[in-house]
Amino acid sequence: QQPVQSPQAVILREGEDAVINCSSSKALYSVHWYRQKHGEAPVFLMILLKGGEQKGHEKISASFNEKKQQSSLYLTASQLSYSGTYFCGTESPNAGGTSYGKLTFGQGTILTVHP
């Protein structure tokens, strides 16, 4: 089943913060976050593995709550370049408890940053 992202869309002014949530009904092995600009390929942002990991990349960070099967992406002090559609992709563990990269994507969150 597809993970559910919220909100569906966010409009920000430069410098404002945003949180995008991703929730799954299935046990998760990992959560991947991507940003896709119109007409372009999804760009990998970060991967979070089970274990309550929190990672950061410049002003973009994320958390993963394995027990709740949820992940959140935090964008702080947003820049114009952050505009795009953000997707979470989830991996569920196989019978051996691992995975290999097959993702089930959420429906996307459209982020628009204005000057």
Place this chain on the structure above:
Amino acid sequence: GEEVAQTPKHLVRGEGQKAKLYCAPIKGHSYVFWYQQVLKNEFKFLISFQNENVFDETGMPKERFSAKCLPNSPCSLEIQATKLEDSAVYFCASSQSPLRGRTEAFFGQGTRLTVV
């Protein structure tokens, strides 16, 4: 190469015609994935390969879709007798072997297929 290379970028086919898409994964990556992205942004998993072997084909409409990853050749996705509903962007992605649990996939630029 250092990036996933997909060709062609755009492809237009009349209903009933064949379409063939190509993907060269990042050198050293063992897994290749094909996803279909339709107009509402939804990604649909089609098929994955581990090297030249089909790993998971649960998303493939088997009647008309087929895919291969042969040694020393780009991977390919072929659609026989295209239908209007096949219009979409087809993305290929590749990932390394999942050492230490890292399975991040890197996407190609996609092939936009338009069936008219």
